[in-house]
Amino acid sequence: MAYDRYVSICQPLHYEMVINRGACVQMAASAWISSIINSALHTGNTFTISFCGGNTVDQFFCEVPQLLKLACSDSYLSEVEVIIFGVCLVLSCFVFITMSYVQIFRTVLRIPSEQGRHKAFSTCLPHLTVVSLLLCTATFAYLKPTSSSASGLDLLVAVLYTVLPPMMNPIIYSMRNKEINGALSKWMSWRLFSKNKMSLGLLW
Known part of the structure; x- marks a missing residue:
């Protein structure tokens, strides 16, 4: 490398x-x-x-x-x-x-x-x-x-x-990939949306 x-x-x-x-x-x-x-x-x-x-x-x-x-x-x-x-x-x-x-x-x-x-x-x-x-x-x-x-x-x-170096390697090198960053942000948005929807459902 x-x-x-x-x-x-x-x-x-x-x-x-x-x-x-x-x-x-x-x-x-x-x-x-x-x-x-x-x-x-x-x-x-x-x-x-x-x-x-x-x-x-x-x-x-x-x-x-x-x-x-x-x-x-x-x-x-x-x-x-x-x-x-x-x-x-x-x-x-x-x-x-x-x-x-x-x-x-x-x-x-x-x-x-x-x-x-x-x-x-x-x-x-x-x-x-x-x-x-x-x-x-x-x-x-x-x-x-x-x-x-x-x-x-x-x-x-x-x-x-x-444990730490093998675990950190894919995280470090994947974060530089635009496609993975885009997929990660979509996943995080979906998770936040699901939590908000569930909390609203509990309030109703």
Whole structure:
């Protein structure tokens, strides 16, 4: 998404040529393949860990840091290596996104009209906000020292990076679509009309 924004703002005349079907397939495939490899490594290592800390996971789901709390002290080093691989993967994505947005902001700040700058920023900031939320909370969850007791902060961070970004993505990107905005305003008008009609019926 960052690369798409970069090309559309910094190289608008080359957009059709650069962001073609092949480029989209390659970007989607690289995201899927890296995610599958990372997940497979975590899953494989989880089955090799010896657990000696009980069977209660202090989380909504079997998250890796919470599983490591239950592992025997000398049996989870391979999982730590996989976590380091995952962090390197996330950091490389973060560096790529940061470089893309630095170029975008440099280009946007050179736009003479304030309306043009506002329009360019409005296309980038929602994506940047969601990605920052995901990367910061996930990095915090996986890099902070594990504690023996569960905390509300652990649960909140897990919700922030597993539930909130996927939930916000369709909302953020759909709000920019004129057809969806029109359908939403029609639906809201219909709901208000139905409520008013029902309240008038109760009064009669």
